[in-house]
Amino acid sequence: MTVELALHCARVRYGPLExxxxxxxxxxxxxxxxxxxxxxxxxxxxxRALAGMAPLSAGRVVWRGADVTGTPAQVRARRGMFLVPDRGAVFGGLTVAENLALSSRTRNEPTGTETNPLPYPALSALLPRHAATLSGGEQRMLAVTRALLSPARVLLLDEPTSGMSPAHAARTYALLAAATREGRTVVVAETALSAPLADVTCVVHELRRGTVAFSGEPAEPGAPR
Incomplete structure (x- = not known):
């Protein structure tokens, strides 16, 4: 197994709280x-620690064997890391089309065309609308699409299916699984192991109060349900 990202003895503090x-x-x-x-x-x-948004107070972040603990978030992004936060993942003052243009790997051709379709067909009718006017689920679809259209090799997504319908949630994990078959690494944060996620997940880490309570595959004894 080749390791893309790793945390070693990582500690993060927010003021007096660890x-x-x-x-x-x-x-x-x-x-x-x-x-x-x-x-x-x-x-x-x-x-956030993997992306460089939450500096470590102790420990290391390792990316493909290199220690990047002190590497700023913007440098990690330029090297191929894309973070989709749980909030503020889209530019509300820009249209859907403008949001997508900022991330697209194929800037010479607009997304949402017959030859360059969107991962979520439902977004096609929303291209002229400002992102701030979209529903929560639509904004998450836009945020995930921005990540998928980017050239990043590592996608970090915080609750990517929040607010989505079951059908769109299933499509999201199918799209992320397809991204891994292209050689990209995906790390998602979710509250629980949903059915769409369980179908595609390779590795699960369950966290409790800032520590790892379980690491392994979903089918293993003791895996979170």
Whole structure:
């Protein structure tokens, strides 16, 4: 197994409070890794630590064997890491089409055309609308689409299916699974192991109060349900 990302004894503090207490975990290359846990468990902080948005107070972040603990978030982004946060993942003052143009790997041709279709067909009718006017589920579809259209090799997504219908949630994980078959690495944070996620997940890390309570595959004994 080739490891794309790893945390080693990672600690993160928010003022006087420690959110991660010496976390060790790995994310395999070209697979989906799920970070599971309730609100406050530390899963979002793990994503932010991997992306460089939450500096470590101790420990290391390793990306393809290189220590990037002190590498700023913007540098990690330029090297191929794309974070979709749980909030503020789209530019509300821009149209859907303008949001997509900022991330597209194929800037010479607009997305949403017959030869360059959108991952979610439902977005096609929304291209002229400002992102702030979309529903929560539509904004998540736009945010995931921005990540998929980007050239990034590592996609970090915090609750990517929040607000989506069951059908769109299933499509989201099918799209993310397809991205891994293209060689991209996907790390998602979710509260629980939903059916669409269970169908595609390779590795699960369950977090509880800033520590890893379980690491392994969904079918293993003790895996979160």
């Amino acid at each position: 959110a991660l207490h010496g976390v060790d975990l790995v994310c395999p290359s070209a697979r989906i890794t799920a970070l599971l846990g309730r609100n406050g468990s530390g899963r979002t902080t793990v994503l």
